[in-house]
Amino acid sequence: MKLRHKLLLGSSLLAVLPVLVTGGLVSGLSTNLAEQSLVDQTREQLTTIAELKGEQLTEYFGYVERQIRAYSEDPELVTAMRAMLAGYQGMSGDSIALNSEQQQALGSYYTDGFVRELRRRGGEPVQMDTPLAALGDRARALQYHYISANPSPAGFRQELNAAADGSTYSEAHAQHHPRIRDFMESAARSGGYEDLMFIDADSGTVIYSVGKNLELGTSLAEGPYADSALGDVFRRAANAPSPDDVVFTDFQSYLPAFAAPSAFMATPVHDGTERVGVMAVRLSDARINEIMTSRAAWRRVGLRETGETYLVGGDGTLRNNSRFLVEQAPDYLAALRQAGVSTAVVDRIEASNNGVLLQPVETRAAQAALAGRRGFAREPDYRNEPVFTSYAPFAVGDVNWGLIAQFDESEALSPVVALRDSVLAGSAAVGLMLLVLGGGAGWLFTRTVVRPVHHLESTVRQIAAGDDKARANMTTGDELQTLGDAFDSLLDERIAQYEEAARENEHLNNSIIDLLRAVSQLSQHDLTVKVPVTEDVTGPVADALNQMVSEIGDLLNDASLVAERVGLASRRLKLQADKVRQMALEEGSEVDAMAAELDAAAQTMAEIAELAERCDRTAAQASETTGTALETVNGTVQGMSLIRELVHETEKRIKRLGERSQEISGIVDIINTIAERTHVLALNASMQAAAAGEAGRGFAVVADEVQRLAESSRNATSQISGLVHNIQVETADTITTMGRTISEVVEGSRMAERAGEQMQQTRATTIELVAAVKEIANGSQRQSATSLTLQQKAANVQLSTQKTRQRLEEQTVQTKALVLNSNNLLESIRAFRLPERKHNEADEQQEPRAIAGGNHARSSST
Template identity: 35%
Template sequence: MEIMFKKNKIGTKLLLAILVPALLSIGVISLMGFVVAKQTLEEQSFKQLMAVRESKKKQIENYFQQIRKQIRTFSEDRMIIDAMLQFNSRFFMGRPSELSRSDEDQLRDYYKTEFLPRLNKNLEQAANIESFWPKEEIVLSIQFEYLAANTFPTGEKDSMIDSIKKNLYSDAHVKYHPIIRNYLKTFGYYDIFLIDHESGNIVYSVFKEVDFGTSLLDGPYKDTNFAKAFRAARMATKKDFVLMTDFEPYFPSYNAPAAFIASPIFQGEKKIGVLIFQMPIVEINRVMTGDNNWEREGLGQSGETYLIGLDHKMRNNSRFLIEDKQNYLSQIKKLGVDSKVFRQIENLQTTILLQEIHTEVTDAALAGKTGTKIIEDYRRIPVLSAYAPVNIPDVQWAILSEIDEAEAFDIITTIRNYLGGFLFLVLLLLSGLAFFIARTITRPVNNLVDMSKDIAQGEGDLTKRMEVATKDELGDLSTWFNMFLERLNNMVSEIKKHAANINVSSQEMALG
């Protein structure tokens, strides 16, 4: 490389000497500025995500703490104690020993035309009526009254206050149902149940699904998370006992995800039943999405906060399903999600218990660690992720706040593009300046070389002079070179003059 540099002309060397250090300096400074800007923006983005994560973490922990307080307080309420006593005693009395054939057919028709079609839409393999059909006549009787003979459509069965069959139970229902139903609507619960702690029968339900009346000890739903919550409260000896079970698919709710929280009901020191709330998915989603106002909460166009359980599955809905269902479904289909899971997400319109997320940060968060990292999310898109465990009794959950890296660093991309244009402009300006400087220096040198070459080859015009255009060293060189030419020209003139004189003398001598 040194040999090649030596072979280059002085103009090229000057251009390189000016351009290379200048461009290297500007390039290094620009790169350092870019890196510092990116690091600063990354820190700010992570701080924003951590702030959102901590805010949502506190909100969701407080919300579940509030639910625990509500169920404990409600189980001690005088009205609930009286309702438990009356529903419990009247559930088992005053009913026919056997349901009439026409009434049973009407109830079967409800199962076949209302319940099973809605359930089977969310199952991989269709279920049959025998898996859910109650065996006890007393359960068939009350389900006929409040499901089959209920003229309100499915999903609105709670609107019926009085049964078509007047009895002691319907009197209690008229008295207590409006109050408990109003409580449910006020706090957004999916359902509220009163359960006989001895038999396990659900003696009251606000929403009236096919679990109504059945026993959680030996009925069709004895193996559900609902039954698990009941059994724990049934065995509790303390009045302030509360237990929550994590989300699981629940058949009576058409296989939708359901979580339950239970507390025993005491009259004095005597346990008389169990109160259970079916958790409000809508409310949990509202807390986690901020009423779908992600941008207002600082999560931009692509950010979201979500909960995951120990099974690595979501406990609230994905933003991308809520905002653009078709695009989300298209994305997960391309990623190869199981066809069964895909159909369930599409039918149930939820990612709860369906969208599985396995990343290094989910593992860390579920292990109790808190931190931030850039990762690929469940859509295989790079995101900035802030993660932490969530302190909710009875469940092991984690919370993650994330935003697409492309959006978080969008301004850096803009800066990079502007910087590239700036460097190109600087290159052009420097090249022009360097060329001008090099030409200013090399032009008199080149002229000097050309005149010296002419003189060396014996064809030079000694009367010509170098133009003195500057007052620097090159100007001095031109001046001294002109003086040299002047002296050289005088010497040549003298020599020519002497040569002429000698020639004349020679001719005279020859003529003699």
């Protein structure tokens, strides 16, 4: 930058800088004041909104808790739970067994229908084979009839009143399900219920659910969903000390409901002092979303364009959807990606259009709220956007959440930015005007300073162009004239010194030319040249050069001798390398053959290991089958014992029947005796009547009738006696038969017990066989692994051999190159014209040692 420009710039800056500094200070102060005011206003607003949302959440959860507690005390619900439990426990035996077609339909639902619906709802694919295999017979029957064979799709399965399987469970279901369904559907809108379940307190089995999802019939104590949020809430409710306790679990991804975010509330159900079971309800995130998003009316509640409220769970994820996902989904998802959220999570949020349990919130405000603190902060949010945040803790039972209300900083401070921009614009206008005025004054001042400087500059340019006579001769009378005079004196002195140096330089050039000619001859490999030595500064150089040439000549003579010996050694080395390479080739062939044999051995061992593993599985299956057979035999033994007891009881009863028939026989004898005596009495009466003549005529009639009746009685008693006799005979036969039956049963029981003992021995033998086969399988696997290791090591040896071969090949090449280089070296040395070598007998004797040690040979030759 020229002096004129500097002066002009300086004067302008002096005019503008105060204005700019003043404007900046005013702008900064006003901005800070305005910003502080806006921050205070935002704090108050966000804190109020957060407290309002907290009150709404408290009211909602209190309402749900009161409703669940009241419904659990409903006598009709207790009756329904008892009926369902009795119906469930009555499901046993062949009546609930599914045929192969039904089993296939249930399996198809698990592996196809459920997984397809799960994928459609944005869930990650899961393997459903394990949950299917964990189902018991009752669970399979319930899930087939109420889920797989349900004519209504998922979400509408509650429309089925009862399955047509004819079970007592379905009877109870048909009686109570419509009323429970009506209650849940009426309460779902206000309570946010998705499902209602009955759980047996003893076994933890889900015996009933309104919505019929995959937890139906499974045990929450040890089933596939024991570790879910439902299992947790069941255990806590079952162990609750008071019937009025209502427990709550946080939202989790719940697989039976297609991995939907679900929270659970549960309470024990009592009938008087008896605990009947546990009632649990599943809550969706919809109601919480409505509260926290104000039903998508953020502006109406004062959250303007960028404000929102949300809950953060203990796992650091959202419990309700972000406003930006609802209003600006593409920008929101892009912001998440830029903020470092994993692509998989963002994709799942986009697929499900739901960020609950997915969107991570790891801000300091969320961590402070989860730690139980409340406050206000200014920091980046989960999108990495700077925001103002009001945070506070929120607790539901034992579950702690963080309640966050926030505004984007850009929106909150937009008035401050506008104020700052206006102040800066005014300052800029004033500065520009002062810049014009200051620039004109500076231009006038610069002219008086710059003119003498330009004259001095012109003088220097003339001297530089070769005009040694040019001088400044300044007449300004100020410091610039003193500077011009000093400049002229300096020029006079420097020009005189320059002419003297030119003469000395020409003489030196001549000496150097002579020196270069000698060096040129040396460069033609003629080391016999002598450089002329002069008296100037090049003389020592020429002398040193001659000395160096003499030394190099001697050194090259020695090098020639060494090169000859190196060439000889290289050729010997090449022969040796050729032999080694041949041996390496042969060794490589052997190693290849060994590796091939090891491959075959490893393959054989792998087949043996696989065979042993199949044997292991077969033996385990045999052990399991033997166990089942043993259980069957034990059941048979118990059945035979029961039959034996029943037969004993029957025999006792038949004996008592025989005793009764004996008593009947005695009574019949008495009746017979009475009849006989009556007959005799009648006869006597007839005789007396006959003896009385006409007076006894009427009495004779009565006597005749009594006699006939006595005769009929005798006949009847005779028939009864015959019948009783037949009964006694048949009873005796029956007792004999029963005795034989008991003997047969005892013998059968003994045989069944023997079969059980033999089955037990077979089972023990099978277990030993399984252990032995497993040991064989393990040994085979170890041996197979060892073979693989050996195979790997052989491969390593093979690789090493190949590398060795390659190295030898390279060594051979290098040896050839060494021979060639030694020849080239010898030829190169011989290209020099050297002074005569001093050849004597001592050198000849030193030659062998020179091969072994070059330094010593050189010193000897020297």
